[in-house]
Amino acid sequence: MSAGAQPGGPQPPVGDGVAALEVRGVTKSFGALAVLRGIDLTLRQGEVLGLVGDNGAGKSTLVKILSGFHSQDEGQILIDGNRVSFNSVASARAHGIETVYQDLALIPQLPVYQNLFLGHELTLLGPLRLLDKREMRKLARQYLDDINVHVPSVDADAEQLSGGQRQAIAVARAVRAATKILLLDEPLAAMGARESRLIVDLVKDLASSGRVSIIVIDHNYAHLFELCDRINVMQGGRITLDRQVSQTSLEELTELMVSSYRRQLEEVQSAGA
Amino acid sequence: MLRLFLYQRELTPSLITVALFLYFTVRAGSNFTDSLSLSSCAGYAGPVAGIAVGEVLLLVLAEIDLSAGQVFLFCPWVMYWLNGTVPLGVAIVLALLASAGVGAINGLITVRLNVPSFVTTLATNFILYGAVLVGSNEVEGSPIPLSGKTGFISSVMGVGTWAEIIWVVVIAIILAVVFTRTRFGVRIIATGGNLVGAAEAGVPIRRVKVWAFVVCSFLSGLVGIVDAIKYGTLDPGNFGVNYILYAVGACVIGGTALTGGRGTVIGAFIGAILIGILEGGLTVIGVSTNDFFIYIGVVIILAMALNAQFDRLVARSRSR
Numbered sequence: 041m042s043a044g045a046q047p048g049g050p051q052p053p054v055g056d057g058v059a060a061l062e063v064r065g066v067t068k069s070f071g072a073l074a075v076l077r078g079i080d081l082t083l084r085q086g087e088v089l090g091l092v093g094d095n096g097a098g099k100s101t102l103v104k105i106l107s108g109f110h111s112q113d114e115g116q117i118l119i120d121g122n123r124v125s126f127n128s129v130a131s132a133r134a135h136g137i138e139t140v141y142q143d144l145a146l147i148p149q150l151p152v153y154q155n156l157f158l159g160h161e162l163t164l165l166g167p168l169r170l171l172d173k174r175e176m177r178k179l180a181r182q183y184l185d186d187i188n189v190h191v192p193s194v195d196a197d198a199e200q201l202s203g204g205q206r207q208a209i210a211v212a213r214a215v216r217a218a219t220k221i222l223l224l225d226e227p228l229a230a231m232g233a234r235e236s237r238l239i240v241d242l243v244k245d246l247a248s249s250g251r252v253s254i255i256v257i258d259h260n261y262a263h264l265f266e267l268c269d270r271i272n273v274m275q276g277g278r279i280t281l282d283r284q285v286s287q288t289s290l291e292e293l294t295e296l297m298v299s300s301y302r303r304q305l306e307e308v309q310s311a312g313a
Numbered sequence: 314m315l316r317l318f319l320y321q322r323e324l325t326p327s328l329i330t331v332a333l334f335l336y337f338t339v340r341a342g343s344n345f346t347d348s349l350s351l352s353s354c355a356g357y358a359g360p361v362a363g364i365a366v367g368e369v370l371l372l373v374l375a376e377i378d379l380s381a382g383q384v385f386l387f388c389p390w391v392m393y394w395l396n397g398t399v400p401l402g403v404a405i406v407l408a409l410l411a412s413a414g415v416g417a418i419n420g421l422i423t424v425r426l427n428v429p430s431f432v433t434t435l436a437t438n439f440i441l442y443g444a445v446l447v448g449s450n451e452v453e454g455s456p457i458p459l460s461g462k463t464g465f466i467s468s469v470m471g472v473g474t475w476a477e478i479i480w481v482v483v484i485a486i487i488l489a490v491v492f493t494r495t496r497f498g499v500r501i502i503a504t505g506g507n508l509v510g511a512a513e514a515g516v517p518i519r520r521v522k523v524w525a526f527v528v529c530s531f532l533s534g535l536v537g538i539v540d541a542i543k544y545g546t547l548d549p550g551n552f553g554v555n556y557i558l559y560a561v562g563a564c565v566i567g568g569t570a571l572t573g574g575r576g577t578v579i580g581a582f583i584g585a586i587l588i589g590i591l592e593g594g595l596t597v598i599g600v601s602t603n604d605f606f607i608y609i610g611v612v613i614i615l616a617m618a619l620n621a622q623f624d625r626l627v628a629r630s631r632s633r
Contacts, residue, residue, distance in 0.1 A: 109513060129515045145510035147503045149574040154499055159515030161496045169496040197320075199627060213514075 058121040060085045060253035061106070061221055066115030067277075068101055075101045077277035079115070083221070086250040088243070090264040090285075091257045092293065093274030094301070099257045102274070103225045106255075107139035108132030119220070133159070136220025140211050140227050148199035152191050153180035155198050156213050187212060187242055204235035211239050215246050222246065224256045228263060236263065243267055261290050275300050319623050322568025323580040326616065330587040337594035345597045348474070353596070355478040356543075358589025360385060362481045362582050363536025364560035365567075366488050367529030369581035372564050374505040374525055375573025376430040378419060380438040381533040381560065383553025387441045388412045388534030389541030390549075393454045401458050405538060412534025413527050415441065420523030430526075438553055445549050454547030461545050471542030480539050481582075484532055489578040501525060506574030562609065563588055566616040570624065587612070 061083040068076040075098045083089050091099050104110045106117065108126035117124055119135050126132040132139075146155050154161075157176050163169040180194045189208045191201060198206055211227050224243065228236045240263055247254055247267070258264050264271060265285055273281035273296060281288075281296060318324055337345045344350060364381050371378050388408045395404035419437055423430040459467045471477055492498040503511040504518045512518050541547055565571070566587055567580025588609060595605050 107513070128517075129513060130517065133515050139513065141510075141513050145507070145513040147506040147510060147574070149502055149506040150499065158499070158503055158511070161499060163496050168491065170494050171496060171499060173494070 062118040064116045066112045068112050083253050088247045088254045088268045090268035090271040097274040098277045103223050138214040138218035139223040140214045141225050146198045146206050151195045153177050153194040156180045204231045218252045222252050222254045326566050326583045333590050341597045350597050352474050354589045354593030357592040358585050359477040359481050361559040361563050362585030364533045365563040365581040365585045366485045366578050367532040368560045369564045369576050370525040372569045373576045378529050379434040382556030383438045383441040384412050384530045385533040385537035386553050388537040396458050413531040416527035416530025420526030424519040424522050449549040451549050457541050460542045471539040477539050477543050485582040492578045562613045
């Protein structure tokens with residue numbers, strides 16, 4: 041680890057083949073507020089990329105663009121080298137992108153198994169699209185067993201679960217459905233140690249299978265260092281640092297974040313003076 | 314035991330309905346249980362139930378359709394106006410399409426223009442009321458085709474004593490299956506239970522909402538036609554809000570939360586039956602219909618309070 045390396049700008053991708061996902065010059069404003077000011081980011085095949093940054097740096101906005109929830113103002117998104125444009129979550133999903141959001145996309149009033157299949161419901165033949173409840177229950181039970189997620193019953197409504205269990209279900213849903221790219225927006229927020237461990241292992245398993253490329257946003261650097269191959273730092277709507285995990289350290293990242301925080305603080309103070 | 318009541322919200326109104334039925338049977342005996350009295354209960358419950366089972370879809374979506382009662386009245390007028398110009402069967406189909414179209418407009422205005430559905434449907438309610446007044450020249454609509462006639466089709470379409478309530482029962486059963494066993498049903502609950510979450514999970518929330526408006530309007534129109542054939546005349550001054558308020562009341566009694574995500578078709582149906590039995594029963598035991606309004610108000614408040622308590626208990630069981 042080359043601790044103490046100078047924080048630099050984004051480094052050119054060290055390409056071995058085509059990137060799973062490439063973001064070029066993406067901007068996004070909400071009214072007068074420019075949240076993304078030109079994002080360049082590369083996610084290589086089978087890679088786990090960590091994204092860190094202050095609150096309001098634009099990480100969640102970027103994730104919502106990549107998952108088709110928002111659309112960018114400018115810039116391009118390429119998957120496997122092909123330009124794509126998403127106009128809905130469904131279209132992003134059709135390209136194999138699955139997302140776990142910070143705000144937990146579970147439906148409190150629906151049972152676990154229906155939450156697990158939400159948006160991918162198994163249906164029987166016919167115009168009514170009758171749900172294949174039996175099959176969904178069975179697969180849900182099997183799958184949750186496989187990944188060691190324990191719930192009282194797959195028929196329990198999500199509102200009866202603990203926060204950690206619900207998060208585990210949300211992550212499990214995306215992991216199960218992801219065919220190409222998985223986006224995790226603070227998957228460990230508000231989770232206990234045991235449940236965090238579970239999610240970290242789940243993502244590591246998926247990563248080691250090599251079938252999906254993953255972007256993780258988290259504030260816990262220890263988890264990120266364990267999970268990720270590479271880390272990008274986002275500040276003020278731009279990527280300000282791009283490092284292999286093997287070429288950076290907790291200290292470097294922490295120092296970078298603290299110094300930027302200090303800079304902001306000084307700006308605020310000098311503005312106030 | 315408590316869990317059963319917590320998670321089967323239809324249970325409480327069902328038991329109250331049965332209790333009311335027994336109470337009136339004991340009080341009035343065969344005066345209540347004869348077919349004349351029961352058919353008048355069914356007559357009160359039919360329109361309310363027909364509108365409520367569609368309305369509940371919207372309430373579960375945390376939306377509302379205030380125009381469904383007016384669609385119930387408007388649809389038979391369309392049939393009445395078109396009949397003769399086109400064959401009756403075509404007139405009925407066109408009237409139903411017009412009803413569904415009102416639902417589509419309600420839905421599209423709500424989701425595309427971001428107008429709260431309370432406002433959208435309040436407006437379409439007035440527009441439809443005006444359309445009936447203008448189109449009819451304030452002249453009563455009569456005779457209604459099929460009405461007052463004998464024969465199989467007439468009796469099925471509303472002339473038969475029990476025709477309307479049977480229509481409503483069949484509609485309720487089909488809709489209950491749609492609500493609990495199809496992708497559309499799950500997506501209604503998902504959209505109403507967590508709008509952002511459902512959208513993020515890939516549920517097409519706007520399309521789900523528009524279709525729910527279409528279904529609600531279509532069914533209100535359908536039951537409206539049956540009701541018009543049953544009674545034989547159309548009163549242009551009849552105001553749909555009367556019906557819709559009963560229907561929303563029925564949904565609430567049946568365990569629907571207006572905040573979305575919670576409610577069932579069966580619950581709404583049972584709520585309507587409860588209202589029908591209460592109104593019919595009070596009439597039979599000689600309580601004036603004026604008192605009925607006080608009772609119905611009390612029942613609605615009690616039902617809502619009970620549901621709020623149930624929600625709190627569910628929340629508490631989660632936080633353990």
